[in-house]
Amino acid sequence: MNIKTIKSEFPIFKQKIKNKPLIYLDSANSSQKPKAVIDRISNFYETEFSNVGRSVHTLAVKATNRFEATRDILKKYLNAKYREEIIFTKGATEAINLVASSYGKKFINKGDEILITELEHHSNYVPWHFVRKEKGAVIKFAPVNENGEVEIDEIKKLISSKTKIIAITHISNVTGAIMPIKKIIELAKEKNIPVLIDGTQGAPHLHIDMQDLGCDFYAISCHKMYGPNGLGILYAKKKWLEVLPPYQGGGGMINEVKKDDITFAETPTKFEAGTMQTAEVVAFAESIKFIEKLGIKNIEDHENEVLEYGLEKLRKNNSINIIGNPINRGSVLCFTMKGIHPHDIATILDDDGVAIRAGHHCCQILHDKLGIAATARASIGVYNSKEDIDILCKAIENCKKVFQI
Numbered sequence: 001m002n003i004k005t006i007k008s009e010f011p012i013f014k015q016k017i018k019n020k021p022l023i024y025l026d027s028a029n030s031s032q033k034p035k036a037v038i039d040r041i042s043n044f045y046e047t048e049f050s051n052v053g054r055s056v057h058t059l060a061v062k063a064t065n066r067f068e069a070t071r072d073i074l075k076k077y078l079n080a081k082y083r084e085e086i087i088f089t090k091g092a093t094e095a096i097n098l099v100a101s102s103y104g105k106k107f108i109n110k111g112d113e114i115l116i117t118e119l120e121h122h123s124n125y126v127p128w129h130f131v132r133k134e135k136g137a138v139i140k141f142a143p144v145n146e147n148g149e150v151e152i153d154e155i156k157k158l159i160s161s162k163t164k165i166i167a168i169t170h171i172s173n174v175t176g177a178i179m180p181i182k183k184i185i186e187l188a189k190e191k192n193i194p195v196l197i198d199g200t201q202g203a204p205h206l207h208i209d210m211q212d213l214g215c216d217f218y219a220i221s222c223h224k225m226y227g228p229n230g231l232g233i234l235y236a237k238k239k240w241l242e243v244l245p246p247y248q249g250g251g252g253m254i255n256e257v258k259k260d261d262i263t264f265a266e267t268p269t270k271f272e273a274g275t276m277q278t279a280e281v282v283a284f285a286e287s288i289k290f291i292e293k294l295g296i297k298n299i300e301d302h303e304n305e306v307l308e309y310g311l312e313k314l315r316k317n318n319s320i321n322i323i324g325n326p327i328n329r330g331s332v333l334c335f336t337m338k339g340i341h342p343h344d345i346a347t348i349l350d351d352d353g354v355a356i357r358a359g360h361h362c363c364q365i366l367h368d369k370l371g372i373a374a375t376a377r378a379s380i381g382v383y384n385s386k387e388d389i390d391i392l393c394k395a396i397e398n399c400k401k402v403f404q405i
Helices: 003-008 035-047 058-077 092-107 126-135 154-157 181-190 278-294 296-317 342-351 362-372 388-403
Strands: 084-088 115-117 138-142 163-169 195-198 217-221 232-236 256-257 262-264 319-322 333-339 357-359 375-380
Touching: 035 278, 058 084, 058 296, 084 092, 092 126, 092 163, 092 195, 092 217, 092 232, 115 126, 115 154, 126 138, 138 154, 154 163, 154 181, 181 195, 262 333, 278 296, 278 357, 296 319, 296 388, 333 342, 333 388, 342 357, 342 375, 342 388
Parallel strands: 115 138, 115 163, 163 195, 195 217
Antiparallel strands: 084 232, 217 232, 256 262, 319 333, 333 375, 357 375
């Protein structure tokens, strides 16, 4: 892969940060956007904009067709069985909230159990906490081992006759652990337990095939897939969408409204209440085209090469403690430095044009388990290179000089 050519497709890399080239190592937080995506949003507003699914004039029909074409592109990309299994949301957070609310309302009762892990992002814990509070359910946490991963045997131990759903991350945004989700899904199927996968960190980096995985729900954050902000995808098996109640009420999601009764539209419209983020949905088709042009396997191989190089370099630095040592690792490098707070690390690295994230990364339960308040995190996207890692390491050395370590 020609990283220089790929990087040239992202306008943001033309600028400098504090007179230094931008080294963007924060894609686990949000990826940068290729010009094709940016231009598509602009072009849509300039020449094609209208609300979708409402009017019959030319612009409305064209906008609706563009909107629905993205659904077809995603059906193919994710290998969903039906186009109706693709629901547009405002993010992966809303996608998980949709499932927790609708599934919890209909299928979870007092004493029932929800199984998650200690790796989970708050977005895959807080919605289930709401269900716990409302329905009197119990949340069980599969523990993280010393390598920062969750062993399937730990999940197996916690499954009981009261387990109503398993909700787990695909890739940890802290330790980088790639969960054995296919084995977990197979295990759940034996017990007729539905599985939700938080694919926020998985979908941008791995080949995703819903027929191969067999999960019931899969949540995607589009802004981490070189797409627009404010947009998410929920893949859900049609059998669930047909029986789950709507998540929100309003325009678009109804069939007929009377004073004494309301009937709802068919899926996916039933779960897409109100005015949708039309330009973002249309532009996300360009994000998928960008990924397909490069090839997701090529992206995965390239990112793994940069990741391994980064691990090798950071492990040689005695001041660095890398968080987690999972057998299978995604494009995340979380670390701490002796005597330097992660926020100070990120601030000083920014002086060298290096963008990383610092904090608990919306994973306070995991950080509590690790006995630390925060970590610094460098995360890799398709536009990163080994040279970026070299600059990161040089900036870390500058950080040590500032603190005289």
